[in-house]
Amino acid sequence: MPEKEIHVRGAREHNLQNIEVRIPRDTLAVITGISGSGKSSLAFDTIYAEGQRRFVESLSAYARQFLGLMEKPDVDSIDGLSPAVSIEQKTTHKNPRSTVGTVTEIYDYLRLLYARIGKPHCHSCGRPMLKQTIQEIVDTVLKYAEGTRLQVLSPIVRGRKGEYKELLRQVAKDGFVRARINGEIKDLDDSITLDRNRKHTIEIIVDRLVAGPGIKQRLTDSVQTAIKYAGGLVVIDVPGGKSELFSELMTCPECNISYGEASPRLFSFNTPYGACPGCDGLGHTMEIDPRLVVPDDGKSIAEGAIRAWGMPSGSYFSEIFSAVAKYAGTTLDTAWKAMTKKQQHAFLYGTGEEKLRIKWASDITGHKSETNRPFEGVVHNLQRRYKQSTSSAIREWIESFMTYQPCEACGGKRLNKEALSFTVGSMNIADLTRFNIRESMDFFGKLELNPNEKKISLQIFKEIKERLTFLLNVGVEYLTMNRAAGTL
Ligand SMILES: [Zn+2]
Ligand SMILES: [Zn+2]
Numbered sequence: 001m002p003e004k005e006i007h008v009r010g011a012r013e014h015n016l017q018n019i020e021v022r023i024p025r026d027t028l029a030v031i032t033g034i035s036g037s038g039k040s041s042l043a044f045d046t047i048y049a050e051g052q053r054r055f056v057e058s059l060s061a062y063a064r065q066f067l068g069l070m071e072k073p074d075v076d077s078i079d080g081l082s083p084a085v086s087i088e089q090k091t092t093h094k095n096p097r098s099t100v101g102t103v104t105e106i107y108d109y110l111r112l113l114y115a116r117i118g119k120p121h122c123h124s125c126g127r128p129m130l131k132q133t134i135q136e137i138v139d140t141v142l143k144y145a146e147g148t149r150l151q152v153l154s155p156i157v158r159g160r161k162g163e164y165k166e167l168l169r170q171v172a173k174d175g176f177v178r179a180r181i182n183g184e185i186k187d188l189d190d191s192i193t194l195d196r197n198r199k200h201t202i203e204i205i206v207d208r209l210v211a212g213p214g215i216k217q218r219l220t221d222s223v224q225t226a227i228k229y230a231g232g233l234v235v236i237d238v239p240g241g242k243s244e245l246f247s248e249l250m251t252c253p254e255c256n257i258s259y260g261e262a263s264p265r266l267f268s269f270n271t272p273y274g275a276c277p278g279c280d281g282l283g284h285t286m287e288i289d290p291r292l293v294v295p296d297d298g299k300s301i302a303e304g305a306i307r308a309w310g311m312p313s314g315s316y317f318s319e320i321f322s323a324v325a326k327y328a329g330t331t332l333d334t335a336w337k338a339m340t341k342k343q344q345h346a347f348l349y350g351t352g353e354e355k356l357r358i359k360w361a362s363d364i365t366g367h368k369s370e371t372n373r374p375f376e377g378v379v380h381n382l383q384r385r386y387k388q389s390t391s392s393a394i395r396e397w398i399e400s401f402m403t404y405q406p407c408e409a410c411g412g413k414r415l416n417k418e419a420l421s422f423t424v425g426s427m428n429i430a431d432l433t434r435f436n437i438r439e440s441m442d443f444f445g446k447l448e449l450n451p452n453e454k455k456i457s458l459q460i461f462k463e464i465k466e467r468l469t470f471l472l473n474v475g476v477e478y479l480t481m482n483r484a485a486g487t488l
Helices: 038-058 106-117 136-140 165-173 216-229 317-330 341-349 377-387 392-399 439-445 451-474
Strands: 005-011 019-026 077-079 147-159 178-181 185-186 199-210 233-238 241-249 284-288 355-361 368-373 404-406 422-424
Touching: 005 038, 019 038, 038 077, 077 165, 106 422, 106 451, 136 216, 136 233, 136 241, 147 165, 147 216, 199 216, 216 233, 284 377, 317 341, 317 355, 341 377, 377 392, 439 451
Parallel strands: none
Antiparallel strands: 005 019, 005 077, 147 199, 147 233, 178 185, 178 199, 233 241, 284 404, 355 368
């Protein structure tokens, strides 16, 4: 017959006074009482302690040896109790940078995945970046039709202004004979004069070959030389035909933008390599909010409308405000809301280039001083002091005038442009983390990869799927990867 209640007799743990209690089973029971009355002593040190002891005893001898012996609580008897485990609520993730993805380690594997098989795109024009090994470049060229005349070029300057006298001299000194300059073949021992204000393209002619069997070694050497001179680039040109640009680095063929090696840290918003420079990887910025600087627009400045600066009673501050009021064509007794936008702007954001002559006397010494400089504005003043101050009290005080704004540079995606330009299954890593657990599972289920990518990422997928499956089984499929851990 199933037990209906837990019956505790003679509980004397800590300050419990030999009590007897009956608790209904399979219900939600709450133990209440004043502090020190023995709630925890009854719930944890007596009932749970005994339940856990029974749980451990239900395990095999092998498992028990790792857990050690449990003390029997000070109680005469407990009936109707099942083996028990206790689950404690833990909220250890106060760090604003932690997300569901980072605390489950799934994001670590995503970073690895993007570093290994992510497809880079130019962050300026969106074109796929070129990246091939020397071997791959050679293999492509070996497929050219037999008998095709081709030249290996090293593009050392691509559409940049300058005279390049020294560079050309050095190239000739290194033994190269010809270069293609702005599309024209030139001998390098001729004196070449380039207009320093024009954009030029200079490609050294490294080698000339005829496609066919037996050129592989020479082609490899030449491609290697070309790449060395042009910092990762080589052009294979068929005179009168096509001209192909290859890159050993990740390079945009149009914009002259190159990326370094992609490593997992590039996709981390917690490192300077990956974090958006606009928000340091937080996804939002703290900005001075004029509505908090002037919380009551019915007041005039003389009445303390500008909360951050209070009543301009000190001689210096009152002189500044008087000068700004004069500059803006208003008075310190005008209510804030009665001022024009332009007048308010002068107080909040300053006078720009316009200098104000301010004379004041020190409140303490009576010493007279004079300055003549632009007024920076209350908002700019607070911003500047927030950046400069090393006092946490001052920074906290200034934060009381700030509100969170989504970062304009990354739109809240927390990563820099380069990191966001890599895609797997045409998704960048930030967009992928907007998926919830269920959607992430579907995404990886449907992802199409070529055999090489599959091979490289097999283990990574295994780790990701294991963790996603665990979260699905726990029943939190609605959580998104980018959810801040602190909100759970
Ligand atoms: Zn581009
Ligand atoms: Zn940002």
